[in-house]
Amino acid sequence: MQEIRLSNKTNKLELDPYSYQLQDVESPELFREMFPYTETPKIAFNYRRVPENMPEDIFITDTTFRDGQQSRAPYTMEQMVHIYKLLHELGGPNGMIRQTEFFVYSEKDRKALEKCMELGYEFPEITTWIRANKKDFEMVKSIGVKETGVLVSCSDYHIFHKMGLTRKQALDKYLGIVSDCIEAGLRPRCHFEDITRADFYGFVVPFANRLMEMSEQSGVPIKIRACDTMGFGVPYPGASLPRSVSGIIYGLQHYSGVPSEMLEWHGHNDFYKGVVNATTAWMYGASAVNCSLLGIGERTGNVPLEAMVFEYASLRGHLNGMNTKVITEIAEYISKETGYEIPPMTPFVGENFNLTRAGIHADGMLKNHEIYNIFDTDTLLDRPPKVSVNSTSGIAGVGYWINQYRKKKGLEPVDKKSPLVRRVYDWVQEQYDEGRITIISDAELTRQTELAMEAE
Structure with a gap:
């Protein structure tokens, strides 16, 4: 038997032709x-x-x-x-x-x-x-x-x-x-x-x-x-x-x-x-x-x-x-x-979720984080955007990494054309010119940045 009833969700009469x-x-x-x-x-x-x-x-x-x-x-x-x-x-x-x-x-x-x-x-x-x-x-x-x-x-x-x-x-x-x-x-x-x-x-x-x-x-x-x-x-x-x-x-x-x-x-x-x-x-x-x-x-x-x-x-x-x-x-x-290993590309929590490798992307990040970051990951997740440095990072990528390092140290940022950035960039290029194929680690970049700052 069919039943007509008033729905309390739609406030309309509804016909239920079948009771399952x-x-x-x-x-x-x-x-x-x-x-x-x-x-x-x-x-x-x-x-x-x-x-x-x-x-x-x-x-x-x-x-x-x-x-x-x-x-x-x-x-x-x-x-x-x-x-x-x-x-x-x-x-x-x-x-x-x-x-x-x-x-x-x-x-x-x-x-x-x-x-x-x-x-x-x-x-x-x-x-x-x-x-x-x-x-x-x-x-x-x-x-x-x-x-x-x-x-x-x-x-x-x-x-x-x-x-x-x-x-x-x-x-x-x-x-x-x-x-x-x-x-x-x-x-x-x-x-x-x-x-x-x-x-x-x-x-x-x-x-x-x-x-x-x-x-x-x-x-x-x-x-x-x-x-x-x-x-x-x-x-x-x-x-x-x-x-x-x-x-x-x-x-x-x-x-x-x-x-x-x-x-x-x-x-x-x-x-x-x-x-x-x-x-x-x-x-x-x-x-x-x-x-x-x-x-x-x-x-x-x-x-x-x-x-x-x-x-x-x-x-x-x-x-x-x-x-x-x-x-x-x-x-x-x-x-x-x-000891659980989070895949590095995992959104929001992976090591690389807001990391960019391409030099052209790093150049955009230097100018404005919004260009290549999904939202203000620093404010919402306590995860500032990062770049990794490799053979394709370019001077912009090196400059961005150095400025993130200087920010942690309470130092003013430097222009990507500065002598400091050039010294570290030249060292990176030497690594790849000599046949290196792996990324440059943060520890290596820290060491080279500190040496370049001492030389200024």
Whole structure:
């Protein structure tokens, strides 16, 4: 029976011609036309576009201590506590980094969680990710955590091939787990694993409908995290489900009534779409995007948290209290204290992200930083733009490097035509004339600059 109702979002009468019910199929729906496995995955279009619906309140959640630890050596307890403090400082007083999640399987993780809770920060709120059983629920509750993640895999790849269940069996199991979580006095956060390969109308929507019914009956908010586990999501308008990010977010809101504040996107970067998919989720109705610091995570990684800081500022025109200079401090800490090597070209945090090598670029930097620097990286990230000196840097590149050195020493800048710059430049040219092929190190340039200054 068709139903006409007044939407509290659009304030218009809307016709819902169909109420989606669980489709308990006998064989798994693997969408082989999109995911042939022996070929590149396909992106299909049906040209159905859904309206943008960006929430008033959008924010970031963090998985550095959960997903971020699954692809690297585990952090020590001391490192986790220090990074948590930095997340608090980065997120600012308005809690832009709203939550962070911890494992609680090991004694080390539990101690780190307890130490972080003792700090008494409102943000990021500490949550957990646990195995779906009553023992773990009770353990988390005893620690004082109020929300926990629960894995509820949604695609037939997982339901049939990993768990060996039917859709109805999986649905019943998941609902029982969520009920146990609520009974234990916790807020459930349901991780809809592999949603971008799931039967959206045959399983995802009916499952979300049941969760929203449970939430209404219990009075306990139930959060849905839409997990693009394999990075198959696409941001393109008119793309078909199950790969359409906008379609997933719109569908969960329109067909299942999931409020924006209970809707979260968790993406991976397998096809280089992690950041744009997260932004798309924001734009179409999800309040939260789940990220990890430096993008460290399973396989190609999660959505980099620092990227979404700047996405937020780009979309809203302000940082809402976030302290972006802490991003540099975080990157330096993780690199130095844990031995993690940040690829040098990584935006915002890589050693070379605001470094130029070409001489013509260095000449532009000497005249005006805006010509070749993406924004005032000195002010926002405590990272002044740099140049590297090599065979193509020219006298402008050498001059720029020398002036950055003199600025650190509290000395006045010099013109690129000055004798000081000429002396160092001539030394650089001699190196390459003699067959050198590597860049000139900062230590070498420091030595030659100091010798040239002494000779003046």
